[in-house]
Amino acid sequence: MKLILAILLFIFNLTLCAQSNNFAGDYTRSLSxxxxxxxxxxxxxxxxxPFVFHSYTKMQGGIPPEVNKYGKGKWSAKNNMITFSTNxxxxxxxxxxxxxxxxxxxxVTKNPKDKTDQIVKTRLTFLESGIPWMQKNDIFKI
Structure with a gap:
């Protein structure tokens, strides 16, 4: 019984590690x-x-014309939801x-069971944020 429990815990931990590999990486979005x-x-x-975020804005006639904003902190994943936190x-x-x-x-990614030719770009869709312009914003994985 202990052996079966140990094997199940081992498999569960492997699936958790495998899922986090899918989330990590670079995401980008460019609007112009x-x-x-x-x-x-x-x-x-x-x-x-950890995560690092950079926002670059260049507006014609803007004051200032170019703005760089940065953020960093930690992220964690549960199911397909990613939670961000900053200290x-x-x-x-x-x-x-x-x-x-x-x-x-x-x-958001294409479901492995979906056998159609539909193309689904892997992305993060921000549902909530203390940063107003990040809400409902999609950032695509490179």
């Missing part, structure tokens, strides 16, 4: 109108839990000012 406006987002989810003491400084606390995103 040629010669006028550019908005770029880049999110890196590291395998061991006010460790993750904030003059450069890193975005607060990702209360931010959650859904990991």
């Amino acid at each position: 109108e040629e010669g006028k406006h550019t908005i770029e987002y880049k999110l890196t989810l590291n395998q061991d839990g 006010k003491q460790d993750d904030f400084d003059e450069k890193y000012t975005l607060d990702f606390n209360k931010s959650t995103a859904r990991f």
